[in-house]
Amino acid sequence: MEILQVGLILVTGVAAGFMNTLGGGGSLLTLPMLIFLGSPAAVANGTNRIALMVQNVVAVSNFRRKGFFYPKLGITLAIPAVLGSFLGARFAISIPEELFQKILAVIMIVVLVLILTRPEKKFLKEIEGENLSTTRLIVSMFVFFGIGVYGGFIQAGAGFIIISALALITGMSLVKINSLKVFIVLIYVSSSFVVFIIHGKVDWILGLTLAIGNALGAYLGSNFAVSKGDKWIRVFIVIAILSMSAKLLGLFNFLGL
Numbered sequence: 001m002e003i004l005q006v007g008l009i010l011v012t013g014v015a016a017g018f019m020n021t022l023g024g025g026g027s028l029l030t031l032p033m034l035i036f037l038g039s040p041a042a043v044a045n046g047t048n049r050i051a052l053m054v055q056n057v058v059a060v061s062n063f064r065r066k067g068f069f070y071p072k073l074g075i076t077l078a079i080p081a082v083l084g085s086f087l088g089a090r091f092a093i094s095i096p097e098e099l100f101q102k103i104l105a106v107i108m109i110v111v112l113v114l115i116l117t118r119p120e121k122k123f124l125k126e127i128e129g130e131n132l133s134t135t136r137l138i139v140s141m142f143v144f145f146g147i148g149v150y151g152g153f154i155q156a157g158a159g160f161i162i163i164s165a166l167a168l169i170t171g172m173s174l175v176k177i178n179s180l181k182v183f184i185v186l187i188y189v190s191s192s193f194v195v196f197i198i199h200g201k202v203d204w205i206l207g208l209t210l211a212i213g214n215a216l217g218a219y220l221g222s223n224f225a226v227s228k229g230d231k232w233i234r235v236f237i238v239i240a241i242l243s244m245s246a247k248l249l250g251l252f253n254f255l256g257l
Contacts, residue, residue, distance in 0.1 A: 005037055006209060013213020017055045018221040026217075027052070027156035028108045030210060034203075041100040042093045043203055045154065046196030049189050050207030052155065055214035056186035060179075062219060068179035073132075077180070078187040080141045081148030085188040088152025089195035104154060111157035132170050140169050144184070151185065152192035158185065182218075 012033045016026030027048055034044035063069060092100070132140075143165050151158045159181055166177045196202050 008033060008037070009206065009209050010213040013051055013210045013215075014217040014220070015213075016051070017058075017214035017217020017219075019217070025111050025157050025159065026055075026214070027154070027158075028111055030214075031104060031154075031156060032108070034206060034210075035101065037206075039203060039206065040201075041097045041104070042196070042199075042201045045092050045100075046193065046199075046201035047203045047207040048155070048210070049193040049196065050202070050204070051210040051214035052189045053186060053193065054211035055218040056182045056189070058215045058218040059182040059221070060186055063179040063182065068175055069183075070176070070180055071183070074180050074183040075187070076137070077140055077144045078184045080145035081151065081184055081188040082191040084145040084148025084150075085152030085192035086195060088149040088154075089192035090152075092153045093196065093199050093201055104156065107154060107156055111160065130171050130173070130176075132172075136169050140165070143169065148188050151188055152195070155185075155189065 012029050016030045019026040019029070030048050030051060031044050034047055035041060039047060060069070095103075147158060147161055147165065150161065162181045162184065163174070163177055166172055166180065167174075172180075193202075
């Protein structure tokens with residue numbers, strides 16, 4: 001890899017790790033960047049999971065040190081997510097390259113709206129007190145099977161889905177939800193990663209380079225106290241996502257750029 005490529009991957013990884021730990025959407029930066037640097041879509045999808053795993057190991061460890069670690073509940077919700085992730089990953093490696101890029105571009109725009117509107121904050125304000133009855137736990141398990149399918153397929157923006165789902169169903173605090181989110185994602189992403197390895201859809205050098213950036217971003221995100229920079233981070237995210245969506249949809253080619 002050239003020095004410029006290494007720099008781009010590391011910076012993208014830091015931004016993605018920070019975003020993923022605080023909410024989600026980091027893969028909206030890393031997947032298009034890997035594709036932009038020449039990786040086929042399926043390889044970019046598999047390679048990105050190396051960074052996601054490392055990032056979530058760091059985040060889980062940090063949350064655990066701070067006293068936010070719920071392994072029993074996390075594993076209970078992760079089991080259906082793992083089952084779903086195998087299905088999603090198999091689908092991801094079987095669809096045509098061009099179709100995957102179009103789907104990714106549309107998802108990026110949808111998740112961008114979620115990033116800007118932050119509906120999960122509204123849910124957390126409206127729900128008072130935690131409620132995890134047996135019925136709600138069963139509902140959560142079915143929901144996480146669906147989340148696993150989506151995460152196995154593309155993962156981009158899954159963090160927002162998890163936060164919104166747990167907030168609506170359980171009424172947990174945002175800190176507890178985030179700690180559960182990184183633990184569950186670590187388990188089901190690791191499982192789906194096996195599918196990509198078996199089919200040879202992983203670039204280990206790119207993935208490990210990206211993982212260094214993601215790990216740093218995850219550390220900063222799980223320790224975050226910096227709210228003043230949020231506005232500028234969002235401006236960067238909006239510009240990056242819109243630009244990469246346009247690239248994936250072929251708008252630059254249409255305009256002759």
